[in-house]
Amino acid sequence: MSEKHAIPYENATQDAVDHLIQPWPSAGSIGAESRGMLGAGEGVYVHDEKGRKLIDGPAGMWCTNVGHRNEALADVLKEQAMELSYNSPWYTTNEPSAELARRIAGHAPGDLDHVFFTTGGSTAVESALRFVQFYNNVRGLEAKKKIICREGGYHGSTYLSASLNGSQRSRNWMDFADEMMIRLSCPDPFRRPRDMSLEDFGDQLVAEFADAVRAHGPENIAAFIGEPIMASGGVIVPPDGYFQAIRDICTENDILFIVDEVVTGFGRLGHVFASEACFDVVPDIITFAKGVTSGYFPLGGMVVSDRLLANLRTSNHPEAMYAHGLTYSSHPIGCAVALKNLDILEEDLLEYTRGITPYFHEKMKALEELELVGEVRGMGLMACIECVADRESHNPIRLDTEVGNRIDKHCQELGLLVRPLVHMCVMSPPLVITRDQIDSMAGILHEGISRTMRDLRQEGIWQG
Ligand SMILES: Cc1ncc(COP(=O)(O)O)c(C=O)c1O
Secondary structure (H helix, E strand, O other): OOHHHHOOOOOHHHHHHHHOOOOOOOOOOOOOOOOOOEEEEEEOEEEEOOOOEEEEOOHHHHOOOOOEOOHHHHHHHHHHHHHOOOOOOOOOOOHHHHHHHHHHHHHOOOOEEEEEEEOOHHHHHHHHHHHHHHHHHHOOOOOOOEEEEEOOOOOOOOHHHHHOOOOHHHOOOOOOOHHHEEEEOOOOHHHOOOOOOHHHHHHHHHHHHHHHHHHHOHHHEEEEEEOOOEOOOOOEOOOOOHHHHHHHHHHHOOOEEEEEOOOOOOOOOOOOOOHHHHHOOOOOEEEEOHHHOOOOOOOEEEEEEHHHHHHHHOOOOOOOOOOOOOOOOOOHHHHHHHHHHHHHHHHHHHHHHHHHHHHHHHHHHHHHHOOOEEEEEEEOOEEEEEEEEEOOOOEEOOOOOOHHHHHHHHHHHHOEEOEEEOOEEEEOOOOOOOHHHHHHHHHHHHHHHHHHHHHHHHOOOOOO
């Protein structure tokens, strides 16, 4: 990699401050900020504006599964652009999208055999919700519209997908389709009552779900949507049996079961899809994005059960139109990149991920020896370090909402990018990470958290 590409050009930061609007900005700094400027990436590393080489701890945002600067993906991007750079999905089809749909269907569980491609995760979720509305309208069930979602979930930034989101911080200043949503509590075992067993906690969540179905009436409820592991909510792994029990209630009540695999799909848990492989459920719809192209091209989609499509085809309204599509649905370059990405996953990366996962968790779990750390949890190559002010009460260290940022800052000095989330740090490295690189990551995290503990004590914020 040439130095020219390793370090961004001199005025990039100023240009960003002057002209760029960043995602999720605060009113006080909107249109007037830059965030850490990155230059080139390579494998699990990225280079920043100070010339530092950092391990990309969050793989961008759960994206860069095959790592940065993968030549095979770069070649395909160029080859497909030279072959067919774009076609209108309204009245033509391209070969890569047809082949990719077949191969994704081959990996999807049950009768999920048809794929609708979108531009990312939000549009995948939006497409699924609009499909569900359409499905029930065509079946003459116009009242069946409510969607069950959960506190702590994250599903995107378009209007309907954002309306599902469960974090209070994101809800304060925005408008939502709240009348459509039934929001249940977060299935977070770490935050269950201290004297409650995990099994009882799971039963309580399922009872809450059943009560909500009874209270609102199944005739008014269209679907449940959930991430198998709540990713941006802090890598929350629900109790065993929770998803199967909810799946059963959905089936009994004609409520569609949508699993949002935008993060967990395409290798993060060692499988193309985790729903059946890791959680033993077959959804009606799966949404995906991110890892499908390892972030090399914006692509997402939903895989839909053939049963639903057959019901539509044989309905009394063959003229009814699913009036939903995107200019970039089935984009030929995105689909070609995704095909090559899938080759890499199938060839050995899924197996490699499953093999390295126990080592990753052993190293991450060891961070629990630090007093500030209340719990390290996760699955596959996803982990969350949750900091607490007091280990006994699990009181999150909200006294200082900057704890995650503080850890990230120290870690960056030491050579690691972290994804800070209030009092938590999320780690989801590229799947190609080696044992040595995991050792470095764990060592840096240990030192970064230790330095944060020292700072918090010195500033009188925390006495642990
Ligand atoms: C589970 C989940 N669903 C949907 C989305 C939205 O995806 P996108 O940002 O590609 O629109 C995200 C983004 O992080 C996500 O984590």
